Amino acid sequence: GGGASLARAGAMRLLTHNMLACNIKGVQNGYPLKIEAGEVVTKEADFNPDFLRHIYPKLQWAALRAGAASMGEPDTLPAEVTEEMLGDEEFLQRFHHVLLELHLETGGLVCPETGRRFPVEKGIPNLLLNEDET
Amino acid sequence: AVEPFRDPKVELEQYPTGPHIAAVLVTEAAGRGDIEDKTVLDLGCGGGVLGIAAALLGAGAVLGLDVDADALELARENVEAQEEAEGTALPVDLLLCDVAGVGRGEWAGELRADTVLMNPPFGTRRRGADMEFVAAALRVCRGAVYSLHKSSTRAHVLKAAEKAGAARAEVVAQLRYDIPASYAFHRQKSKDIEVDLIRLEAGG
Numbered sequence: 001g002g003g004a005s006l007a008r009a010g011a012m013r014l015l016t017h018n019m020l021a022c023n024i025k026g027v028q029n030g031y032p033l034k035i036e037a038g039e040v041v042t043k044e045a046d047f048n049p050d051f052l053r054h055i056y057p058k059l060q061w062a063a064l065r066a067g068a069a070s071m072g073e074p075d076t077l078p079a080e081v082t083e084e085m086l087g088d089e090e091f092l093q094r095f096h097h098v099l100l101e102l103h104l105e106t107g108g109l110v111c112p113e114t115g116r117r118f119p120v121e122k123g124i125p126n127l128l129l130n131e132d133e134t
Numbered sequence: 135a136v137e138p139f140r141d142p143k144v145e146l147e148q149y150p151t152g153p154h155i156a157a158v159l160v161t162e163a164a165g166r167g168d169i170e171d172k173t174v175l176d177l178g179c180g181g182g183v184l185g186i187a188a189a190l191l192g193a194g195a196v197l198g199l200d201v202d203a204d205a206l207e208l209a210r211e212n213v214e215a216q217e218e219a220e221g222t223a224l225p226v227d228l229l230l231c232d233v234a235g236v237g238r239g240e241w242a243g244e245l246r247a248d249t250v251l252m253n254p255p256f257g258t259r260r261r262g263a264d265m266e267f268v269a270a271a272l273r274v275c276r277g278a279v280y281s282l283h284k285s286s287t288r289a290h291v292l293k294a295a296e297k298a299g300a301a302r303a304e305v306v307a308q309l310r311y312d313i314p315a316s317y318a319f320h321r322q323k324s325k326d327i328e329v330d331l332i333r334l335e336a337g338g
Binding site for chain 1: 173201207224231244
């Protein structure tokens with residue numbers, strides 16, 4: 001079960017990071033955002049292999065691995081994922097942990113093209129653009 | 135129980151989504167297979183009512199978006215309170231961003247969700263706000279969008295949704311939305327508005 005978690009709710013996980021990019025007008029290469037990790041918290045989440053298999057084809061795998069490294073995780077995910085791995089519980093547990101259990105509480109998300117930093121505070125990324133950026 | 139807005143901002147048309155309406159919306163979506171093990175976006179999440187309900191009904195992952203930092207702070211507190219009540223983590227992340235810019239990117243990995251749930255502004259303060267949300271929802275959605283709109287705007291909404299790329303648009307239920315007096319300019323104690331729960335299917 002949930003256990004004693006001290007993590008605040010609603011903090012950014014790597015599943016979310018995988019879908020975020022810099023929306024500044026004119027930016028061509030705003031993905032993925034580079035993670036500057038301040039406080040990272042691990043929070044147990046329900047293991048759901050069906051959901052993992054459902055979401056896997058929609059993920060940018062390299063961005064997930066890069067994000068995990070930025071969050072200070074050891075390199076536990078392979079460069080390539082095979083069909084077989086998606087049926088292997090051990091792999092799925094590692095995938096689950098990286099995708100859904102690491103929370104960025106404070107830090108920043110940095111545009112790879114412009115260097116614009118989007119702050120993450122209380123687990124919430126602030127992607128609001130300034131007037132001159134839209 | 136989910137806390138309503140503490141200090142609602144009239145220009146954003148912040149009205150809490152009452153528990154009855156939230157229950158109808160999320161139950162309809164769940165009954166059609168659009169919640170369990172799916173990625174769900176709560177667009178204009180406010181206090182997070184719809185997203186939290188989706189998480190409780192088995193959504194694989196929920197993302198709540200809002201342009202107002204105060205609303206998201208409330209959403210976060212609401213998620214925490216639910217997690218404490220349930221004794222387990224809820225898969226809800228939150229994002230501070232403008233719906234107008236959402237889903238416009240061309241890169242692989244752009245923000246997408248299986249299902250979008252929303253109770254958007256009606257467009258009474260900022261004209262076209264409701265259809266801006268519908269357009270954004272259709273940009274990011276792979277499956278179904280569930281949205282609340284004033285019944286008086288039904289024909290307009292259905293037509294505009296199809297123009298915005300919906301493969302299908304239908305009214306799933308009609309509800310009474312009891313909006314309590316929350317702003318100084320509200321003269322009545324509460325007002326009943328007839329709203330449609332509309333379901334859109336994303337095109338292509």
